[in-house]
Amino acid sequence: MENINKLFIKNMVCYRCKIVVGRIMKMNNIETNHIELGEVELTNPIDEQQLNLIKNELEEVGFELIDNKRSKLIEQVKTLIIQLIHQENSELKVNLSDYLSEKTNLDYKYISNLFSEMEGQTIEKYFIHQKIEKVKELMVYDELSLSEIAFQLNYSSVAHLSAQFKKITGLTPSVFKQLNKHNRKSIDKI
Known part of the structure; x- marks a missing residue:
């Protein structure tokens, strides 16, 4: 199982988006170093279980995790x-x-x-x-x-x-x- 320390998020295009993503991270006790448009750098790596939880919560508010390089x-x-x-x-x-x-x-x-x-x-x-x-x-x-x-x-x-x-x-x-x-x-x- 791979630990993830950076997330790439589709549809994260404005300041309010950064706030919403920050709140989702905070509600799930996931610390971040910084949140930029389309990208979240995590303080500590998360596992697949945490990733799936975050993925579902992000999708509920219209965001999508991106997992391929292209x-x-x-x-x-x-x-x-x-x-x-x-x-x-x-x-x-x-x-x-x-x-x-x-x-x-x-x-x-x-x-x-x-x-x-x-x-x-x-x-x-x-x-x-x-x-x-x-x-x-x-x-x-x-x-x-x-x-x-x-x-x-x-x-x-x-x-x-x-x-x-x-x-x-x-x-x-x-x-x-x-x-x-x-x-x-x-x-x-x-």
């Missing part, structure tokens, strides 16, 4: 993109392929092919969808102009942002803003 890599890529867009805006000026290669220590072509195979969409498409969700969020907050949003998310122009927004949502940014029903998706549904 799936772990895909979740790592998604987490890196989510963090890049939703938390590290200033880093958006880097080349995405270089950024992912550097962070995973893997060739981008390998990552890209695996992502497309397992997710049924390209990394670039996933990245664009995440950016559009961030645009929606910023528009709903109504604190920045479309021009400021375009700059913050490293779009070459407002026209480029608007074209991409319309292609993904079917609406122009101005029509989206006028609608009272803001059709935002949760990050893990993209």
